[in-house]
Amino acid sequence: MKELRIRVLVGVFVVAGVLSWAGARLWNSVGTLPSVPLAAPIVLALIAAVLLSTALSLRARLRAQRERRPGAKAVDLMMAARAVVFGQASALVAALVAGVYGGTGVFLLELLDIPVRRDQALYAGFSVIAGIAVIAAALFLERVCRLPEDDDQDHGGSGAEPAA
Numbered sequence: 001m002k003e004l005r006i007r008v009l010v011g012v013f014v015v016a017g018v019l020s021w022a023g024a025r026l027w028n029s030v031g032t033l034p035s036v037p038l039a040a041p042i043v044l045a046l047i048a049a050v051l052l053s054t055a056l057s058l059r060a061r062l063r064a065q066r067e068r069r070p071g072a073k074a075v076d077l078m079m080a081a082r083a084v085v086f087g088q089a090s091a092l093v094a095a096l097v098a099g100v101y102g103g104t105g106v107f108l109l110e111l112l113d114i115p116v117r118r119d120q121a122l123y124a125g126f127s128v129i130a131g132i133a134v135i136a137a138a139l140f141l142e143r144v145c146r147l148p149e150d151d152d153q154d155h156g157g158s159g160a161e162p163a164a
Contacts, residue, residue: 004088004142009095009135016099017106024107036104036120036127044097044130047090051137054083059144080145091138098131 027033058080064072105124111117 003146004091004139006139009091012092012095013099013102016096017103020100020103021107022103024104028107033104033107035116036101036108036123038123040097040101041123041126041130044094044127044134047094048130048133048137051087051090051134051141054087055137055141055144058083058141062144084142084145087138087141091135094131094134094138098128098135101127101131 024033058075061073061075065074101124105121105128108117108121108124112121
């Protein structure tokens with residue numbers, strides 16, 4: 001499985017932001033721009049918390065297994081692979097959502113004198129921050145689940161691939 005590339009996430013964020021900003025300008029000129037929901041940053045923050053807790057749990061279990069502690073619970077490779085896939089998918093969606101809310105938030109900066117739009121700009125900003133937290137937690141989870149590379153490649157060994 002390929003590692004998640006930050007360039008791809010930044011690209012998704014920027015493209016979604018520019019399209020969202022242009023769409024918000026067009027939509028507002030034709031009618032009323034839909035509001036930014038209060039639940040958006042809350043849901044993204046919950047996803048970040050789940051990813052972070054999964055990464056911390058797996059890291060502790062892998063450390064206990066590596067140190068051969070008695071009673072250490074083994075890590076199922078399929079579970080780790082599923083966790084990494086969940087993290088990668090969450091990071092891609094978070095980059096897209098954060099870009100959309102970022103572009104909408106930039107547009108809403110022009111309308112800060114209207115109290116409702118000011119609140120929506122704030123929600124959009126918190127959504128971008130929560131989206132970045134999801135991406136950071138997903139990258140941390142991916143790093144935790146990566147197998148150490150084989151240092152002895154010249155003696156018939158092969159490089160280890162990511163665990164997931």
